[in-house]
Amino acid sequence: MASRRTDRIDEWRERADELCYDGEHVERRIDLERATVVVTTQRVLAFVPHTSGPDFRHVDRPNVGTVTIETSQRLAVLCAGVIAAFAGVAAVETATTVEFASFVPAAGLEGIAPLPGSDLVVGLVEAALAAVETALVVLEWSVLLVGVAAFVVAVALIGYYVRSRARLLVVRVSGDEDLVIPVTGADLADEPVADLEAAIRPGSGSPSTLETGKGRRASSRDRADLEESG
Template sequence: MPWADRVERLLYEGETCERRFDFGSGSESESAPTTLVVTSHRVLAFTPERDGANFRQVDRPNVDGVAVTTTGRSTYCWRALKLGLVGIGLLAVSAAVAFESLLSPASLESAGVDSSTPGMGGITGALAQIETMLAILDALILVGGLVTSAAALAFVGLSLRSRTRRLVLEVAGGDDVAVPIGGGDDGIVAVGELKRAIRPDPVDGRPPTNAEFDS
């Protein structure tokens, strides 16, 4: 049985559980199961299937706010940007310059090179080989631009797939607590419910004064 189902064993004397929020436990959810428990004293976060600590706790007075953020792997974005720039550059060169045409018959004639001129047969044969190599270079530049652009699009797709939504507890004087949540509306709903669960009870009928929890 996971610790999230044994919260009572982690409670201090006189501490009681007030609210529990489970995320990623549905059969269609892409998020690993995570749990937030609001007690009379603290907020307990259980993330056993995520990197880092399996459990974190925050005293309720130290919670400055609750928000939902979306993050992804920045390395995918950078790779997509770099490959995209290279691919666009190669395609632009391929469209603007045809290296093969530099040694075409018309170009050679304009330069005064004629294969019928005595002694020019061997030179024009070498130029024909160079022209073939330039044609291959043209093809390589075009293919390189297409392949690099396709790789950039692939990294864009990976970046989009790596994006996850997190419910973040903003902690005064400490590291924020981020809990992965699914892509539905549960996180948005949980923000309001968490704020109401974490803020102090009204005193003498007056609402709490902390602006983060007034909404």
């Protein structure tokens, strides 16, 4: 289904002239790896089939502002990765520098040896202390493993952040959402910003209808002046 949708928008990309209004024609076409931008005498048409937004958008040229290359960044992912890295450092440092078993107190039961049943008491106390020591050793290893796991998570998050960064061609639109078009390194080598800026600038192509209208009005005034002088 997605492939058919992409094929359909690709067909429209090749036949963008069919989308022109009466009196409108294509002046500039910029083909990118994952998008196509067409500048007509009246509008900017953008075919962007590989994004989550609409496959096609069009904007009247007077509403188009600046064109820039920007980088999308998911700072929340980067912050989570940095926090995980700090947590990993803290956990590993604690596990390697602090000997948890040293917190087990000495039994100190020498004075009760002559008492009846002292062997049983000593055995119970030593068993309890041994259990506490084992628990602390397990805790030490758990803290170490948590630190290692935090490091793994940090590396994964930072790697995802680096991979998820994308270069975007952003066309500012007055009164509406900007046109956001993904670009690649190969696209940037062809300087699409300069081409698009030049194409959308007034008077960049053939005379516009507005300029033709001015010419007609000027001719009418000239004829009126001649009639009055005659």
